[in-house]
Amino acid sequence: xxxxxxxxxxxxxxxxxxxxxxxxxxxxxxxxxxxxxxxxxxxxxxxxxxxxxxxxxxxxxxxxxxxxxxxxxxxxxxxxxxxxxxxxxxxxxxxxxxxxxxxxxxxxxxxxxxxxxxxxxxxxxxxxxxxxxxxxxxxxxxxxxxxxxxxxxxxxxxxxxxxxxxxxxxxxxxxxxxxxxxxxxxxxxxxxxxxxxxxxxxxxxxxxxxxxxxxxxxxxxxxxxxxxxxxxxxxxxxxxxxxxxxxxxxxxxxxxxxxxxxxxxxxxxxxxxxxxxxxxxxxxxxxxxxxxxxxxxxxxxxxxxxxxxxxxxxxxxxxxxxxxxxxxxxxxxxxxxxxxxxxxxxxxxxxxxxxxxxxxxxxxxxxxxxxxxxxxxxxxxxxxxxxxxxxxxxxxxxxxxxxxxxxxxxxxxxxxxxxxxxxxxxxxxxxxxxxxxxxxxxxxxxxxxxxxxxxxxxxxxxxxxxxxxx
Numbered sequence: 001x002x003x004x005x006x007x008x009x010x011x012x013x014x015x016x017x018x019x020x021x022x023x024x025x026x027x028x029x030x031x032x033x034x035x036x037x038x039x040x041x042x043x044x045x046x047x048x049x050x051x052x053x054x055x056x057x058x059x060x061x062x063x064x065x066x067x068x069x070x071x072x073x074x075x076x077x078x079x080x081x082x083x084x085x086x087x088x089x090x091x092x093x094x095x096x097x098x099x100x101x102x103x104x105x106x107x108x109x110x111x112x113x114x115x116x117x118x119x120x121x122x123x124x125x126x127x128x129x130x131x132x133x134x135x136x137x138x139x140x141x142x143x144x145x146x147x148x149x150x151x152x153x154x155x156x157x158x159x160x161x162x163x164x165x166x167x168x169x170x171x172x173x174x175x176x177x178x179x180x181x182x183x184x185x186x187x188x189x190x191x192x193x194x195x196x197x198x199x200x201x202x203x204x205x206x207x208x209x210x211x212x213x214x215x216x217x218x219x220x221x222x223x224x225x226x227x228x229x230x231x232x233x234x235x236x237x238x239x240x241x242x243x244x245x246x247x248x249x250x251x252x253x254x255x256x257x258x259x260x261x262x263x264x265x266x267x268x269x270x271x272x273x274x275x276x277x278x279x280x281x282x283x284x285x286x287x288x289x290x291x292x293x294x295x296x297x298x299x300x301x302x303x304x305x306x307x308x309x310x311x312x313x314x315x316x317x318x319x320x321x322x323x324x325x326x327x328x329x330x331x332x333x334x335x336x337x338x339x340x341x342x343x344x345x346x347x348x349x350x351x352x353x354x355x356x357x358x359x360x361x362x363x364x365x366x367x368x369x370x371x372x373x374x375x376x377x378x379x380x381x382x383x384x385x386x387x388x389x390x391x392x393x394x395x396x397x398x399x400x401x402x403x404x405x406x407x408x409x410x411x412x413x414x415x416x417x418x419x420x421x422x423x424x425x426x427x428x429x430x431x432x433x434x435x436x437x438x439x440x441x442x443x444x445x446x447x448x449x450x451x452x453x454x455x456x457x458x459x460x461x462x463x464x465x466x467x468x469x470x
Contacts, residue, residue, distance in 0.1 A: 012083060188219065210335075281425065287429075
């Protein structure tokens with residue numbers, strides 16, 4: 001990652017490359033007395049990297065460009081304390097008002113730079129450009145955006161749509177991309193999802209046929225990029241709505257989508273939804289708690305409670321009992337979303353609610369998704385004003401035609417603990433699979449274990465509340 005400054009901003013040394021017509025590539029530079037140096041940008045940590053850099057480049061230098069995720073010194077060779085990011089300038093002619101200068105790449109020399117690592121970084125990137133053509137990293141090369149834009153134009157033309165020229169790059173990685181393109185009638189979204197989220201395309205396709213009312217409309221797919229183009233869902237994100245009715249619509253829509261998915265649950269697993277069915281959780285939990293004993297022993301001296309091996313074993317036994325109790329309820333296992341945050345839920349004035357970003361889709365105990373949505377609501381200003389009773393009633397009432405009220409009451413009692421447990425074991429399993437079980441993730445998992453212990457104790461005492469809201 002780029003270096004973080006003291007004022008909570010990220011500072012990046014920029015390698016900005018522009019194709020000078022049909023001639024050659026040029027790199028943006030600043031003058032440092034008699035020598036050259038690469039320019040730098042600072043962005044707030046609240047921005048995604050690609051979105052923050054493209055916005056900062058436009059505001060500060062007057063340049064339209066795209067973040068191009070070519071890794072610089074990925075193996076440490078030539079690496080310094082400077083962190084570099086690569087951008088491609090989309091303007092063929094030199095921007096008239098830009099404070100930057102442009103040097104032909106072929107004329108660069110190490111002696112011209114005030115900091116030798118700047119020269120090394122530029123040469124490294126140019127070398128990578130030559131090697132990455134046709135690789136499995138389609139967006140880690142110069143020119144990738146032109147290919148994407150041309151494909152989008154080709155797809156929307158038969159629909160009578162035309163690109164307006166402006167776009168927003170929301171996110172980018174070597175095999176991942178998310179861009180919003182404006183057209184003369186609304187917007188379209190280009191998205192590509194590489195590993196570990198390669199399943200998102202197939203799952204999104206399946207859900208768009210399962211329940212078009214609650215999912216985006218796919219326009220086309222690009223298999224070689226594992227990418228798709230979709231119409232922008234009409235409405236606004238739930239996080240921007242100051243009316244509780246938007247949240248009530250989201251809760252009701254979530255229940256309807258889940259109920260509609262009951263018969264398609266096996267198919268959704270085939271298409272990549274995480275298998276978190278109740279019968280699979282005990283084995284996942286066993287592996288989780290085996291690792292948890294080592295994490296607790298490794299925990300340094302902090303104010304957080306360190307659980308002993310005996311306490312973790314006792315917790316695991318309690319969890320097993322609660323899972324058995326859940327299985328006996330016979331709740332239909334359905335589609336769910338492990339991250340139904342208000343930015344992933346689009347609500348329209350016409351009463352339509354669309355759920356986005358199905359990389360975190362799962363099949364299993366349905367009520368976890370509502371517990372996560374409820375947590376987000378309780379953190380919003382609306383919760384303090386109106387409370388959450390109406391939201392809970394809206395969701396749970398939608399299930400009454402399928403599940404007896406007494407069974408739903410038991411499910412409400414167990415759901416807060418199951419929500420913490422499932423989130424923890426899913427995160428652990430994903431982190432192991434993707435080899436991303438880093439100290440920060442382990443720290444989060446320790447905190448989730450402590451939450452589970454508190455919630456299990458409350459269940460034993462007959463106290464019903466949401467552990468996630470603690």
